[in-house]
Amino acid sequence: MYKPAITGTGVFTPEEVITNAELVETFNAYADRMNAANAEAIAAGEMEPMQHSSDAFIVKASGIERRHVMNKSGILDPEVMHPLLRQRSDDEPGIMAEMALDAAKKALAQAGRTPEDIDLVICAASNMERAYPAVAIEIQALLGIKGFAFDMNVACSSATFGIQAAADMIRSGSVRAALVVNPEICSGHLEWRDRDCHFIFGDVATATVIERIEEAQGPHFEILSTRCATQFSNNIRNNNGFLRRTRPDGLADRRDMQFMQNGRKVFKEVVPMVSHHIADHMADEGLEGSALRRMWLHQANKTMNDLIGKKVLGREPAPEEQPNILQDYANTSSAGSIIAFSQNSDDLGDGDLGLICSFGAGYSVGSVLLRRHL
Ligand code: COA
Numbered sequence: 001m002y003k004p005a006i007t008g009t010g011v012f013t014p015e016e017v018i019t020n021a022e023l024v025e026t027f028n029a030y031a032d033r034m035n036a037a038n039a040e041a042i043a044a045g046e047m048e049p050m051q052h053s054s055d056a057f058i059v060k061a062s063g064i065e066r067r068h069v070m071n072k073s074g075i076l077d078p079e080v081m082h083p084l085l086r087q088r089s090d091d092e093p094g095i096m097a098e099m100a101l102d103a104a105k106k107a108l109a110q111a112g113r114t115p116e117d118i119d120l121v122i123c124a125a126s127n128m129e130r131a132y133p134a135v136a137i138e139i140q141a142l143l144g145i146k147g148f149a150f151d152m153n154v155a156c157s158s159a160t161f162g163i164q165a166a167a168d169m170i171r172s173g174s175v176r177a178a179l180v181v182n183p184e185i186c187s188g189h190l191e192w193r194d195r196d197c198h199f200i201f202g203d204v205a206t207a208t209v210i211e212r213i214e215e216a217q218g219p220h221f222e223i224l225s226t227r228c229a230t231q232f233s234n235n236i237r238n239n240n241g242f243l244r245r246t247r248p249d250g251l252a253d254r255r256d257m258q259f260m261q262n263g264r265k266v267f268k269e270v271v272p273m274v275s276h277h278i279a280d281h282m283a284d285e286g287l288e289g290s291a292l293r294r295m296w297l298h299q300a301n302k303t304m305n306d307l308i309g310k311k312v313l314g315r316e317p318a319p320e321e322q323p324n325i326l327q328d329y330a331n332t333s334s335a336g337s338i339i340a341f342s343q344n345s346d347d348l349g350d351g352d353l354g355l356i357c358s359f360g361a362g363y364s365v366g367s368v369l370l371r372r373h374l
Helices: 020-037 039-041 054-063 094-112 134-142 160-171 263-284 302-313 333-343
Strands: 005-013 016-021 066-069 120-126 150-153 177-185 205-211 220-230 292-297 353-360 362-373
Touching: 005 333, 016 020, 020 039, 020 054, 020 160, 066 205, 094 134, 094 177, 094 205, 120 134, 120 160, 134 150, 134 177, 150 160, 160 177, 160 205, 160 220, 160 292, 160 353, 160 362, 177 263, 205 333, 220 263, 220 292, 263 302, 263 353, 263 362, 292 302, 292 333, 333 353
Parallel strands: 120 150, 120 177, 292 353
Antiparallel strands: 005 205, 005 220, 016 066, 177 205, 220 362, 353 362
16 A cells, blocks of 8 residues: 655636625625516515625625636626636637646646656546536646546535545555646636625635655655545535426526525534544544644635634634635635645644545535645
């Protein structure tokens, strides 16, 4: 058995940014238009008026201040309220592959590796832009990687599940080095017309290089162990899928064809699930939560992360023990914990322990226990 290690990570950050103030201005303009268009029904009590959103609520409820997106103009047009992306021909790289490529090149450079060194690509994300061929195979071809590639989807937990799959293959010897990429265009499946969730998501892509520890070219993180768990829940759901046209009204502009969640329930159920998951993972390694120098948690909600951190460490975590990036990126689904890791791990000392943990729809939770080697 070989020991796997994370030797490089990379982040692609879209140039366009939407602040809460911009988002709320658009949402409120949309709500006013809808209320004006439905004034009679509202006056007759047949319809509830849409309420305004607020920057103060968004920051208080989530900790999110802004988000990067692949297209801002469509989202901020009250007549459109979703991103507008260019139609690409089948002969040019898809948008997910293009985003992943940028992150992958950065991760390979940090690992001191070239595509020839990699023999597995996993594209692990919440949504794939098409049914097939796999986005991972397109990325493999664009980079000129031999070996094999496949897509996987475990919603917000996709990155850690992908790392576990790659690490297990490296352990067994079936691959030598893997690239796990997480291109997330969350703006495409967010319902920007729903004030309960319109502030939640942003777009980004992350990439992680995992290889045999003895082949690491520089400072790296040994993967001591990984743990994944799932438990079915309808509290985060999106009904869009390939059978859409087969169902009555399937092609209509239906609310359930975008991201839907029962945010309160998610909050209440996922915090204990994740806290116990991390505690059990640590206990099985003979470790206390307090042994962790750092946690890179899924980036959905600041209060949620504060609570999980407190339960795991047994005390209030210091900000540097549990870095958040969601104020700048919002929830970027599977990529969030990898952005936090990529931007906040260089300063760890030799032997320091850290844990990446992502969680979300499914429900699903995945944790990766790491030891720093300089
Ligand atoms: N602006 C102003 N008010 C808003 C609002 C907005 N954008 N959105 C909701 N409100 C209102 C609600 O209507 C509600 O009003 P009421 O008390 O009169 O009914 C009030 O604010 C509280 O709303 P609620 O939805 O209960 O807020 P919350 O404190 O639970 O925060 C979330 C909402 C979504 C931020 C929070 O539940 C959460 O983060 N949950 C977990 C999300 C998660 O991890 N999802 C995973 C996705 S992968």
